[in-house]
Amino acid sequence: MQELLSGQGLACERDDRLLFSDLDFKLHCGDVLQIAGPNGTGKTSLLRILAGLLPDFDGELFFKGQPVADDPDHFRENLLFIGHQPGIKLNLTPEENLRWYQSLYHPADTDHIYHALAQVKLTGFEDVPCYTLSAGQHRRVALARLFLHAAPLWILDEPFTAIDQGGVKEIEQLIADHAQQGGGVILTTHHNLSLPTELNVIQLGQSHQSETEQA
Amino acid sequence: MANDANPQLAHEKQRVVRREDGVRTSSWRAFTGTLKRDLLLVFRRRSDIVNPLLFFTIAVTLFPLGISPESDFLAQIAAGVLWVAALLATLLSLDSLFQQDMADGSLEQLVISPHPLAVMVLSKVLVHWLVTGLPLTLLAPLLGVMMFLPDDGFGILFLSLLLGTPTLSLVGAIGAALTVGLRRTGVLMTLLILPLYIPVLIFGTGSVIAAVNGMAVAGHLAIMGAMFMTALVLAPLAAGAALRISLNG
Numbered sequence: 001m002q003e004l005l006s007g008q009g010l011a012c013e014r015d016d017r018l019l020f021s022d023l024d025f026k027l028h029c030g031d032v033l034q035i036a037g038p039n040g041t042g043k044t045s046l047l048r049i050l051a052g053l054l055p056d057f058d059g060e061l062f063f064k065g066q067p068v069a070d071d072p073d074h075f076r077e078n079l080l081f082i083g084h085q086p087g088i089k090l091n092l093t094p095e096e097n098l099r100w101y102q103s104l105y106h107p108a109d110t111d112h113i114y115h116a117l118a119q120v121k122l123t124g125f126e127d128v129p130c131y132t133l134s135a136g137q138h139r140r141v142a143l144a145r146l147f148l149h150a151a152p153l154w155i156l157d158e159p160f161t162a163i164d165q166g167g168v169k170e171i172e173q174l175i176a177d178h179a180q181q182g183g184g185v186i187l188t189t190h191h192n193l194s195l196p197t198e199l200n201v202i203q204l205g206q207s208h209q210s211e212t213e214q215a
Numbered sequence: 216m217a218n219d220a221n222p223q224l225a226h227e228k229q230r231v232v233r234r235e236d237g238v239r240t241s242s243w244r245a246f247t248g249t250l251k252r253d254l255l256l257v258f259r260r261r262s263d264i265v266n267p268l269l270f271f272t273i274a275v276t277l278f279p280l281g282i283s284p285e286s287d288f289l290a291q292i293a294a295g296v297l298w299v300a301a302l303l304a305t306l307l308s309l310d311s312l313f314q315q316d317m318a319d320g321s322l323e324q325l326v327i328s329p330h331p332l333a334v335m336v337l338s339k340v341l342v343h344w345l346v347t348g349l350p351l352t353l354l355a356p357l358l359g360v361m362m363f364l365p366d367d368g369f370g371i372l373f374l375s376l377l378l379g380t381p382t383l384s385l386v387g388a389i390g391a392a393l394t395v396g397l398r399r400t401g402v403l404m405t406l407l408i409l410p411l412y413i414p415v416l417i418f419g420t421g422s423v424i425a426a427v428n429g430m431a432v433a434g435h436l437a438i439m440g441a442m443f444m445t446a447l448v449l450a451p452l453a454a455g456a457a458l459r460i461s462l463n464g
Contacts, residue, residue, distance in 0.1 A: 051327055056463050076329040085320025089252070091259040096252065100321075103248020104328040129259075 001028040003065060004153055004184040005050065010059035012045050019045055020204055023059070029152070029182045032175060033200045034193060041205030043188040044084060047157050050186060051081040063153075077105075080151040082159060086142035090131040094122055094141045097130065098148060105149050116147035121167070136162040146174060154178060156187040242330040246338045249325070253342040256315075263311065267304040267347045268354060274300040275358045286363040293362035294372065294423035301351045301376060302416055305383045306405060308347045312339060312391040313458065322395075326462055332455035340388045340451065348380030364427075371426035371436075378439040379419045385443075385450035386411045392454040396461035415442060 004027050011021035019042030027033050035043045048054040050061065052072060061068040063075045088097050098113045106112075117126055120140040130138060139162050146154065154175075160168050172195055175185050179197050193199055257263055278296050279289055316322035316339075325335050355376050356369050364372065390408035397403065422435035 051323075053323055053327060053462055055459065073329045076327050079327065081323070081327055083320050083323050085318070085323070087320035087324045089256060089315075089319060089321065091256055092252070096255060100248055100252040101324070103251075104245050104324070104330065107244075 001030050001182075003027070004029050004031070004063070005186070006062045007050070008060050008062070010046070010049065010057060010061075012042060012049060012054070012057045014042070014045060021058075023202070025202055027153075027184045027186060027200075029184055030179050030197070031200055032179050032185045032187070032193075032195060032197055033202065035186065035188045035202050035204060037204030037206075043204055044157055046202075046204065047081075047155055047186065047188060048083075051079060051083075051155050052076065053081075053083075078151050079153050079155065080145060080149050081155045082142050082145065082157065084157050086138050088130055088138050088141050091129060093127045093129055094133075094144070095126045097141055098144060101145055102148060105151075112148060116144040117141075119147045120144045134162075136164060136167070139163055140167065143171060146171075146178075152183045154183065154185045154187075156185065158188055158190075160189055160191045242334050245328060245330045246334050249335055249338040250342060253339060254345070257342065257346050263308075264346045264350065267308040268350050270307060271300050271304040271351055271354060272358065274303065275362065279361070290363040290365055290427075293359060293364040294368060294420045294427070296362060297355050297358060297364075297372065298376075298379075298416055298420045298423070301355060301380065302383060302412055304351060305347055305380065305387060306408065306412070308343070309384075309387040309391045309404065309408070312343055312388060313395040313461075314391075317395045317461070322458065323462065326458060332458060333451035336388060336392070336451040336454045336458070340384050340454075343388070344381050344384040348376075348384050352376040352380055364423075367429065368423045368427045371432055372423050374436065375419045375422045375439060378436065378443050379415050382415050382439070382443045382446045383412060385446040386415075388454040389450055389457055392457035392461060394461075395458070396463075415439070418442070 006024075006026040008024055010023040010025075012019045023046075025033065035046055037043055045054060049057045052068065052075065063078070068075045088094075089100075092100075094117055095110075095113055098116060099108070099110075102108060102113060114126060117123065120143055122137065122140055122144065125133060125137065130141065133141070139159075143159060143163075159171060163171065168191060172193060175187070176195050176197050179185060179195075275296055278292070282288070282292075313322060316325065326332060328335070352373060356373055359369055359372055387408055389411075390404040393407060394404045418435050418439050422432045422439065425435060426432045
């Protein structure tokens with residue numbers, strides 16, 4: 001399988017605390033990679049580094065074998081990142097929110113937006129303001145972007161937050177389907193993933209803990 | 216639902232789009248998309264437009280009440296008062312330029328979109344100007360009447376604000392972008408931005424005073440135009456870089 005994203009010697013220091021160092025990983029097309037570890041061990045920081053939001057790190061990132069720094073726009077076109085904050089405007093309707101995302105990546109297509117919202121069970125909520133929706137529904141609006149945007153690389157920070165059990169199953173299925181179609185997924189979650197495909201795990205926080213124990 | 220009638224078709228369409236990875240839309244579409252979204256947001260929260268205008272009106276109104284209602288005296292200070300009030304009204308409205316986007320995560324999405332960040336910043340600054348600078352410019356001649364601004368000054372007051380307020384929005388965006396990652400922004404942004412506002416203020420009031428005194432104003436306006444052009448080219452780049460730094464924190 002073709003290599004999608006890889007990192008070499010990644011290290012990140014925040015507020016004089018070394019979160020991780022010498023981290024190597026390879027994500028091939030069809031892989032699902034989970035970043036695991038206790039709170040505060042740098043899971044979100046690592047995802048933000050991979051998404052290009054945290055330029056303050058050591059090491060190098062490669063997208064399809066090319067350094068990301070050489071052509072960041074090409075990398076960004078192929079990336080779908082859903083962060084801790086869902087990036088949803090409360091004063092806009094789900095449809096208007098998605099229309100903005102669509103304008104960043106794709107030609108306008110209202111049917112496509114309605115289809116994406118139907119997929120996350122928000123049919124009938126397309127044109128009510130988001131502030132009337134629940135936290136789980138906000139997350140669903142953000143997750144509707146997974147149906148909207150054709151990026152091969154997904155980076156998802158806690159995608160299951162506030163989502164009900166049935167929704168979690170559907171998203172797991174979606175992730176598995178995406179991997180099967182040749183995409184790559186990197187995610188953090190405290191939820192026990194049950195995927196039909198093989199799950200790779202990067203465990204953060206262990207080496208650091210053992211170092212402090214030795215000290 | 217329109218697409219419920221033919222879910223199969225919709226599904227096929229989705230898969231087709233999915234296969235072509237990285238179909239790129241033009242940065243122009245991203246620009247107008249962001250512009251539309253932000254205008255819609257302002258429309259949903261109309262009090263945001265009213266706030267700076269109200270401040271502007273109140274600040275100008277207080278001068279005759281507080282100092283002197285003499286028409287000769289007011290005519291002398293009219294240009295300065297109007298310009299200072301417009302500048303402060305702009306300054307007060309800058310806080311909100313990136314704050315909301317930062318809090319709800321859409322700023323992150325803007326930064327990692329495959330478009331030049333400067334273009335996206337320009338779109339947000341344009342919205343800011345449309346809802347603060349432009350209404351201030353339109354309102355200023357009206358308040359000029361109240362301040363007994365001599366007849367020769369009105370045209371230039373309008374023109375100088377039309378050239379000056381976009382400069383204020385553009386330069387202000389740098390300060391807003393630099394401080395958006397901080398918990399409390401208030402004073403710091405004012406301190407950063409105010410020195411850069413002073414030249415705009417000096418040439419803005421200077422042009423109106425020159426016009427009232429029957430002197431040539433072309434030089435003043437030319438310098439204001441130059442400041443606007445410089446800000447238009449450089450400020451979005453600087454604000455974009457500042458946003459990346461702010462997100463790093």
